[in-house]
Amino acid sequence: MASRNILVVDDEIGIRELLSDILLDEGHQVSLAENAQAARDSRIKQRPDMVLLDIWMPDCDGISLLKEWGNAGLLTMPVVMMSGHGTIDTAVEATRIGAFDFLEKPIALQKLLKTVTAALKHSENLPKTEMNLASFGKSLVINELKQRLEQISRTKNALLLIGKKGGSIELCARFLHGVDTPWVGLTEYEKLATAPLELLEQARDGIIFIDEVSALNKTEQKGLQLLLTKAEKYQVRVVCASYSSLPQLAENEQFDNALVQALSVSTLKVPALNDHREDIPDLVTAMANLLVETSGSNYKSFDVAALNALRNAEWPGDLAELEAVVQNLILSSLEEKITLSDVSRVLEQFSASPENQASKLQSLPVNLALPLREARDDFERFYFQHHMAVISNNMSKLAEISGLERTHLYRKLKQLGIKIKG
Numbered sequence: 001m002a003s004r005n006i007l008v009v010d011d012e013i014g015i016r017e018l019l020s021d022i023l024l025d026e027g028h029q030v031s032l033a034e035n036a037q038a039a040r041d042s043r044i045k046q047r048p049d050m051v052l053l054d055i056w057m058p059d060c061d062g063i064s065l066l067k068e069w070g071n072a073g074l075l076t077m078p079v080v081m082m083s084g085h086g087t088i089d090t091a092v093e094a095t096r097i098g099a100f101d102f103l104e105k106p107i108a109l110q111k112l113l114k115t116v117t118a119a120l121k122h123s124e125n126l127p128k129t130e131m132n133l134a135s136f137g138k139s140l141v142i143n144e145l146k147q148r149l150e151q152i153s154r155t156k157n158a159l160l161l162i163g164k165k166g167g168s169i170e171l172c173a174r175f176l177h178g179v180d181t182p183w184v185g186l187t188e189y190e191k192l193a194t195a196p197l198e199l200l201e202q203a204r205d206g207i208i209f210i211d212e213v214s215a216l217n218k219t220e221q222k223g224l225q226l227l228l229t230k231a232e233k234y235q236v237r238v239v240c241a242s243y244s245s246l247p248q249l250a251e252n253e254q255f256d257n258a259l260v261q262a263l264s265v266s267t268l269k270v271p272a273l274n275d276h277r278e279d280i281p282d283l284v285t286a287m288a289n290l291l292v293e294t295s296g297s298n299y300k301s302f303d304v305a306a307l308n309a310l311r312n313a314e315w316p317g318d319l320a321e322l323e324a325v326v327q328n329l330i331l332s333s334l335e336e337k338i339t340l341s342d343v344s345r346v347l348e349q350f351s352a353s354p355e356n357q358a359s360k361l362q363s364l365p366v367n368l369a370l371p372l373r374e375a376r377d378d379f380e381r382f383y384f385q386h387h388m389a390v391i392s393n394n395m396s397k398l399a400e401i402s403g404l405e406r407t408h409l410y411r412k413l414k415q416l417g418i419k420i421k422g
Contacts, residue, residue, distance in 0.1 A: 012054075016034065062083075078100035081102045133149070133174075157265070166318040172270055177207050184202055188408050189220045214246060332346070
């Protein structure tokens with residue numbers, strides 16, 4: 001087996017050294033940690049392929065640390081628990097939280113090697129680190145949001161999530177997504193009009209997520225109504241997102257009133273980031289960890305003043321803006337610890353004075369007297385041409401900025417009459 005990086009966490013130096021010698025003899029790289037805090041640091045900086053984790057440690061027990069990693073989306077490596085006072089209940093609890101296996105001390109050599117081999121093989125099938133609602137902090141606002149979602153998860157009812165663009169609506173929808181069940185995320189809505197039953201078959205026993213339901217045209221709205229009436233038969237939950245007021249759109253005859261009523265049966269408002277600022281330090285840490293995990297960037301911690309500045313800042317772009325600021329800080333800060341001056345520098349790049357914002361709004365070449373669809377086309381044309389000029393027509397980058405799949409992006413540019421220059 002190829003050499004892998006294994007983290008051994010135990011407060012007894014004799015056990016750490018014994019396990020280290022055995023694993024080094026097997027050709028693995030080994031990192032050692034004598035307590036939970038050292039294990040946290042090593043988990044982030046070394047990104048081990050597996051962890052041997054003692055249950056009884058002086059600063060934090062191994063079960064609590066395992067749960068902490070699970071809640072933060074950091075269980076992307078197999079963890080094998082170790083204990084000299086193990087019980088069946090403890091082993092079951094560890095496995096339920098996410099441990100791969102449980103070893104009782106003293107650990108027999110063959111049992112150790114067999115478990116390590118199986119765990120490393122299992123690591124190939126583990127999910128990648130990603131943001132999830134569990135890493136959103138512990139504020140009353142977020143705890144109540146999770147409780148409401150837990151309550152909703154016991155049914156298969158359709159759900160309308162209302163919130164800010166760039167916020168956590170999709171993470172809420174993902175919270176309802178069962179393991180090993182289909183997830184059909186719609187960003188192109190034509191299929192609602194042409195093949196709604198095909199969508200239901202594709203999502204059977206899972207979730208259909210419609211990002212921005214207010215963007216549906218009349219035919220697509222009729223397709224969604226059909227889909228809602230048939231969803232129960234396919235055991236599909238339909239989750240719709242809206243960043244606009246559907247009742248107001250219905251009042252202006254831009255959205256079907258019956259569909260508004262159907263979606264209003266189960267509606268949940270998703271709080272904006274500014275509504276739970278106390279969670280921002282936890283969110284920043286989770287985002288920084290995610291970036292380190294997925295991009296291979298060097299880990300950098302945030303000092304208290306930096307975290308306080310981020311917590312007290314305004315976030316008109318919600319979660320997406322915070323994530324962009326954190327990425328900028330990780331990639332552009334020169335020291336190992338991010339300070340208040342780093343945060344001030346980056347926040348200044350993201351801010352604009354009210355005068356500048358007003359002048360930018362007035363300079364948009366959109367005739368507000370036009371019907372909505374035509375005005376929207378004008379805005380989208382301006383939006384894409386602006387970004388194409390900034391990024392020198394890099395289509396991969398444009399797809400990333402706009403949040404559109406490449407095929408949908410090319411179709412949209414063609415529809416708007418925008419030529420793609422080489």
